[in-house]
Amino acid sequence: MSSAQDLRKRIKSVSNTQQITKAMKMVASARLRRAQTKAKSTEPYAEKLGQILKNVSSTLDSEKLATYPLMNVREVNRTCYILIGADKGLAGAYTSNLIKFFGHATEAKEASTFETITVGRKPTEYLQYHHYGLTHSHVGFSDKPEYSHARQIVQEATKLFLEGTVDEVILIYTHFVNSLTQNVQSLKLLPIEMEGHVEGELNDLYIYEPNVEAIYDQLLPKYLEITMYNALLQASASELGARMTAMTSATDNAGELISTLNLEYNKLRQAGITNEISEIVGGANALQ
Amino acid sequence: MSSGKTMHLNIITPDATVYSGDVSFVVARTEIGDLGILPRHANLVAALEIAPLRLDSADGKKTFLANFGGFLEIKDNVVTVVTPNCELPEQIDVERAQRAKTRAEERLQSKNADIDFQRAQLALKRSLLRLDIKKKMG
Numbered sequence: 262m263s264s265a266q267d268l269r270k271r272i273k274s275v276s277n278t279q280q281i282t283k284a285m286k287m288v289a290s291a292r293l294r295r296a297q298t299k300a301k302s303t304e305p306y307a308e309k310l311g312q313i314l315k316n317v318s319s320t321l322d323s324e325k326l327a328t329y330p331l332m333n334v335r336e337v338n339r340t341c342y343i344l345i346g347a348d349k350g351l352a353g354a355y356t357s358n359l360i361k362f363f364g365h366a367t368e369a370k371e372a373s374t375f376e377t378i379t380v381g382r383k384p385t386e387y388l389q390y391h392h393y394g395l396t397h398s399h400v401g402f403s404d405k406p407e408y409s410h411a412r413q414i415v416q417e418a419t420k421l422f423l424e425g426t427v428d429e430v431i432l433i434y435t436h437f438v439n440s441l442t443q444n445v446q447s448l449k450l451l452p453i454e455m456e457g458h459v460e461g462e463l464n465d466l467y468i469y470e471p472n473v474e475a476i477y478d479q480l481l482p483k484y485l486e487i488t489m490y491n492a493l494l495q496a497s498a499s500e501l502g503a504r505m506t507a508m509t510s511a512t513d514n515a516g517e518l519i520s521t522l523n524l525e526y527n528k529l530r531q532a533g534i535t536n537e538i539s540e541i542v543g544g545a546n547a548l549q
Numbered sequence: 550m551s552s553g554k555t556m557h558l559n560i561i562t563p564d565a566t567v568y569s570g571d572v573s574f575v576v577a578r579t580e581i582g583d584l585g586i587l588p589r590h591a592n593l594v595a596a597l598e599i600a601p602l603r604l605d606s607a608d609g610k611k612t613f614l615a616n617f618g619g620f621l622e623i624k625d626n627v628v629t630v631v632t633p634n635c636e637l638p639e640q641i642d643v644e645r646a647q648r649a650k651t652r653a654e655e656r657l658q659s660k661n662a663d664i665d666f667q668r669a670q671l672a673l674k675r676s677l678l679r680l681d682i683k684k685k686m687g
Contacts, residue, residue, distance in 0.1 A: 299564070302564060302565055302566075303563045303564065305561050305566060306561045306562060306563045306631060307563075309561055309622070309629055309631045310620075310631050313594060313620060313622055313631065316594070317594065408563045408564065408633060408634075412633075466592060467592045467593055467594050468591055468592065468593040468594075469593070469594050469595070470579050470580075470581070470584065470593060470594070470595035470596070471579065471580050471581050471595075471596070475580065475596060476594060476595070476596050476620070479596045479620075480620065483619070483620075483633070486633070487563060490563055
């Protein structure tokens with residue numbers, strides 16, 4: 262049985278911890294809101310670019326499309342995985358869910374048949390610790406990505422793909438649904454697959470300047486970049502959401518713990534007082 | 550749809566919609582030269598260069614923007630510029646552009662094999678464009 266003094270100390274330390282988790286929760290929720298607005302503001306760009314891409318590709322036939330190096334589908338011997346995770350911990354199961362997903366994806370494969378590119382300190386450390394080959398790693402911007410980061414990662418990935426080091430590039434990231442639900446997803450980045458490509462299905466007639474092929478050639482990397490940027494933004498919103506949820510439950514747990522400890526402390530205090538009174542009464546009775 | 554004298558222009562970047570409004574004239578630079586666009590232009594898709602983008606507002610006021618590549622689409626009298634980055638004159642940081650220019654020039658002159666020649670060239674192009682826009686717009 263702990264003494265009243267011990268209990269007082271514990272209550273104090275738990276409430277200090279609670280203050281910290283509460284502050285972290287508030288910081289995370291403020292930044293989550295900003296990350297969500299940012300993710301939303303890329304939507305028009307992605308939408309318009311996708312629309313142009315679709316329009317342009319409908320004027321090209323499938324044979325022509327297959328000649329673009331970025332759309333070159335070949336037998337898969339080596340794969341490049343891009344893992345988007347967090348720089349910091351205290352975000353619940355955010356990073357471990359991502360790594361679990363990566364583990365499932367690579368289960369049947371030899372470690373020598375894939376390359377990895379990581380974003381965030383946590384997945385980087387994990388891969389280093391488990392001696393996976395790490396081709397590129399990026400740290401320092403997992404919760405505030407910018408377009409230039411996306412461009413750099415896309416450049417690295419396309420270089421690996423065009424050199425023939427890898428035959429496909431798969432992106433693993435966390436999709437943000439809301440602050441309570443985030444799903445880890447994988448997405449094939451390269452080779453680019455044109456969904457629902459219908460040859461010659463022309464909605465509108467366009468003039469192309471300088472010509473269709475040149476435009477298409479420039480559109481594809483931009484499409485990759487925005488896909489990547491979108492994934493980075495989704496991941497950052499997920500990270501902040503996961504952190505907010507984790508910190509909310511930590512604050513709640515600390516509150517519960519404090520009330521249990523308070524109850525115990527008060528019981529102990531009451532018992533002490535009762536004891537003293539009965540001693541005094543006993544002493545007074547003995548004098549009579 | 551607007552009247553015959555103006556067209557709607559949207560400039561969209563990954564982070565924001567930089568410009569949205571009615572204009573009477575747009576000049577954008579493509580790979581093969583400047584492209585002047587008046588209202589009711591035929592539908593068109595063009596790839597843009599790192600170059601100034603001129604737009605005249607409905608009352609004829611000229612503005613130059615720093616446009617860093619991307620694409621231009623015209624559809625039904627609506628012009629949409631989809632670009633990785635586009636800066637208004639007042640957003641340009643002259644000192645930073647000047648520093649970037651000096652750095653890029655040094656890199657290009659160093660004749661070192663490790664430097665990424667293409668990247669330095671692009672950086673120089675971008676900084677020159679920023680300075681040019683600032684000079685044009687005061």
